[in-house]
Amino acid sequence: MKNNEYKSYAAxxxxxxxxxxxxxxxxxxxxxxxACHLLDDFAISQSTLSYHMKILCDCGLVNGRxxxxxxxxTINGETLALxxxxxxxxxxxxxxxxxxxxxxxx
Amino acid sequence: MKNNEYKSYAAxxxxxxxxxxxxxxxxxxxxxxxACHLLDDFAISQSTLSYHMKILCDCGLVNGRxxxxxxxxTINGETLALxxxxxxxxxxxxxxxxxxxxxxxx
DNA sequence: TTTGCATATCGATAACTGTCAATGTGTTTA
DNA sequence: TAAACACATTGACAGTTATCGATATGCAAA
Numbered sequence: 001m002k003n004n005e006y007k008s009y010a011a012x013x014x015x016x017x018x019x020x021x022x023x024x025x026x027x028x029x030x031x032x033x034x035a036c037h038l039l040d041d042f043a044i045s046q047s048t049l050s051y052h053m054k055i056l057c058d059c060g061l062v063n064g065r066x067x068x069x070x071x072x073x074t075i076n077g078e079t080l081a082l083x084x085x086x087x088x089x090x091x092x093x094x095x096x097x098x099x100x101x102x103x104x105x106x
Numbered sequence: 107m108k109n110n111e112y113k114s115y116a117a118x119x120x121x122x123x124x125x126x127x128x129x130x131x132x133x134x135x136x137x138x139x140x141a142c143h144l145l146d147d148f149a150i151s152q153s154t155l156s157y158h159m160k161i162l163c164d165c166g167l168v169n170g171r172x173x174x175x176x177x178x179x180t181i182n183g184e185t186l187a188l189x190x191x192x193x194x195x196x197x198x199x200x201x202x203x204x205x206x207x208x209x210x211x212x
Numbered sequence: 213t214t215t216g217c218a219t220a221t222c223g224a225t226a227a228c229t230g231t232c233a234a235t236g237t238g239t240t241t242a
Numbered sequence: 243t244a245a246a247c248a249c250a251t252t253g254a255c256a257g258t259t260a261t262c263g264a265t266a267t268g269c270a271a272a
Contacts, residue, residue, distance in 0.1 A: 006125050006128050006129055006132075007125050009128060010122070010123055010124060010125040010128045011123075013119045013120070013122040013123035013128065014119070014120065014123030014124070015123075016116070016119040016123075017116055017117075017119035017120030017121075017122075017123040018116060018120070019112050019113050019116040022112050022115060022116045022119065023112055025196070026112075026196065028198070029196045029197065029198055029199070030199060031199050074198065075196070075198035076198075077198045080193075080196060080198060083193065084190075084193050084194055087186075087189065087190050087193055088190055088194070090131070090132065090135045090181070090186060091135065092134070092135055092180065092181035092182075092183045092186060093135070093136060093137045
């Protein structure tokens with residue numbers, strides 16, 4: 001994994017690191033949803049919702065499409081798969097000791 | 107999933123939403139590592155590393171143990187598994203249309 | 213083409229974040 | 243016990259973030 005790719009993955013985690021956005025993302029997992037209905041589910045203003053949707057879309061986790069006067073949002077499965085893969089590839093080897101650490105003497 | 111659990115999961119995502127912390131977490135996946143060696147790998151001050159380790163430990167993603175004058179860190183596999191499970195359970199149903207949305211007329 | 217609706221953008225603002233240097237705390241060794 | 247070392251905490255500060263109200267933009271129906 002190239003070094004600067006961490007920045008991209010960090011952006012994905014950060015996007016989901018806000019409670020409101022995480023709930024929105026989870027809601028989208030059951031299917032396409034329009035902004036007006038998302039707005040009904042949260043005690044936030046319309047401009048704030050738009051701000052959060054922009055963050056989710058900009059990082060690639062969510063796709064938005066215009067349908068007349070409405071915006072309809074869906075999860076971008078490819079980006080989600082990338083993130084799942086990244087996380088699933090982390091397997092903690094808790095038994096491995098850092099034998100090179102400082103003056104480690106077993 | 108209870109409503110307030112989103113706050114906990116958001117905290118986990120947020121913890122990994124910083125490039126430095128994400129790299130640290132990935133490094134720990136190969137085994138236990140002490141703070142002094144982590145410090146060598148980043149161009150940050152000792153106090154900043156301590157700040158990041160506190161965030162990773164507080165949310166439960168990382169365990170720290172004192173070993174003499176050193177702190178040795180490992181990934182908390184249980185919390186990681188929870189996060190993996192959360193993310194893996196999100197399966198985008200892109201074909202599902204929000205038929206209840208506004209005045210949808212197919 | 214004017215009006216009305218849904219959404220995006222802008223400007224302001226309070227709160228939070230990441231960073232450092234300085235200092236405090238806990239542990240080991242001389 | 244004193245000194246040295248590793249790490250944590252504190253205070254300060256610049257940058258970022260989440261939020262809102264107001265305004266702009268884009269679309270559709272009248």
